[in-house]
Amino acid sequence: MTARRRVIGVDESGKGDFFGPLVIAAFLAADADREKLREIGVRDGKLIANKKLLGIDEYLREIYPHAVICIMPDEYNRRYKQIKNLNKLLAAGHAEAIVDVLAGNDAEVAISDKFGKAELIERELTLHQQTIELHQIERGENIVQVAAASILARAAFLRAIDQLSTDYKYEIPRGASSTVDRAGREIVARFGPEVLPKLAKLHFKNYGRVVKSELFHK
Numbered sequence: 001m002t003a004r005r006r007v008i009g010v011d012e013s014g015k016g017d018f019f020g021p022l023v024i025a026a027f028l029a030a031d032a033d034r035e036k037l038r039e040i041g042v043r044d045g046k047l048i049a050n051k052k053l054l055g056i057d058e059y060l061r062e063i064y065p066h067a068v069i070c071i072m073p074d075e076y077n078r079r080y081k082q083i084k085n086l087n088k089l090l091a092a093g094h095a096e097a098i099v100d101v102l103a104g105n106d107a108e109v110a111i112s113d114k115f116g117k118a119e120l121i122e123r124e125l126t127l128h129q130q131t132i133e134l135h136q137i138e139r140g141e142n143i144v145q146v147a148a149a150s151i152l153a154r155a156a157f158l159r160a161i162d163q164l165s166t167d168y169k170y171e172i173p174r175g176a177s178s179t180v181d182r183a184g185r186e187i188v189a190r191f192g193p194e195v196l197p198k199l200a201k202l203h204f205k206n207y208g209r210v211v212k213s214e215l216f217h218k
Contacts, residue, residue: 004030004031004032005030005031005108005109006028006029006030006031006105006106006107006108007028007029007030007031007107007108007109007110007111007143007145008026008027008028008098008101008102008107008109008110008111008132008145009026009027009028009029009110009111009112009140009143009144009145009146009147009148009149010024010025010026010027010094010097010098010110010111010112010113010146010149011024011025011045011112011113011140011141011146011147011149011150011153012024012025012090012093012094012113012115012153013025013045013150013153013154013156013157014153014157014160015086015090015115016175016176017157017174017175017176017201018175018176018180018184018200018201018204018206018207019073019161019164019172019173019174019180019183019184019199019200019201020073020157020160020161020164020172020174020199020200021070021071021072021073021076021156021157021160022071022076022089022090022093022201023068023069023070023071023153023154023156023157023160024068024069024071024090024093024094024096024097024153025066025067025068025069025097025149025150025152025153025156026066026067026094026097026098026100026101026110026149027060027064027065027066027101027145027146027148027149027152028064028065028066028101028105028107028145029064029144029145029148033144034144037144037145037147037148038144040056040059041056042056042060042144042147042148042151043141043147044141044147044150045141045147045150045151045152045153045154045155046150046154048151050158053151053154053155053158054155054158054159056151057151057152057154057155057156060148060151060152061152064148065101065104065105066101066149066152067096067097067098067100067101068097068152068153068156069093069096069097069100070156070157070160071089071093072160072198073197073198073199073200073201074197074198076089076201077197077201077202077203079092080201080202080203086203087115087116087117087120088120090115090116090120091116091120091121091123091124092124094112094121094124095121095124095125095127095128095130096124096128098110098121098125098130098132098134099125099128099130102130102132107132108132108133109132109133109134109135110132110133110134110135111134111135111136111137111140111143111145111146112134112135112136112137112140112146113136113137113138113139113140113141113146113150114136114137114138114140115136118134118135118136121134121136122134161174164199168187168191168195168199170183170186170187170190172187172199176204176205176206180206181206181209181210184196184200184206184207184209184210185210187199188210188211193211196210196211
């Protein structure tokens with residue numbers, strides 16, 4: 001590993017959330033910047049309080065090359081219906097983010113937090129005629145560029161959830177718990193079941209629990 005090596009880190013947010021988008025972010029920095037990034041608080045975005053995370057996100061987006069792919073629920077559901085495989089959908093998003101960063105920048109390697117077979121992303125990169133060296137590693141957020149990508153992805157996810165909450169005048173919860181089920185039933189009661197494809201990922205088990213009429217009275 002050399003300080004001059006330029007690394008693209010890639011990570012996602014929203015994969016386990018019933019409501020809101022799937023977001024994939026790619027972030028480019030030289031290894032020489034690792035210490036600087038850690039000093040400003042870059043680490044796994046899931047471990048950072050939302051207010052602080054949004055501040056770090058703003059700084060990163062101002063200074064460093066990056067790409068954020070935000071797949072809102074209606075588009076997510078359309079893609080999932082075609083692909084019927086979350087890992088393949090993720091791989092396509094990871095490749096798209098990497099290619100977007102490389103459109104105006106050079107990098108020697110891309111590193112992704114591991115979520116499936118490495119060849120899934122490699123195959124997608126090949127479709128884009130891109131041959132950058134790629135590594136998928138477990139606990140990828142230990143690599144500071146991947147951690148930075150996790151911050152960009154989570155910040156975009158939080159902003160999208162806030163915007164949906166504003167648009168529908170309802171505080172949309174994160175995750176996939178029973179609290180999310182209750183919120184889903186309240187949203188359907190207000191707006192009808194036709195609103196769900198615009199707000200939620202329909203292949204989640206939450207969807208069945210939300211739309212079953214007998215659950216509305218529990």
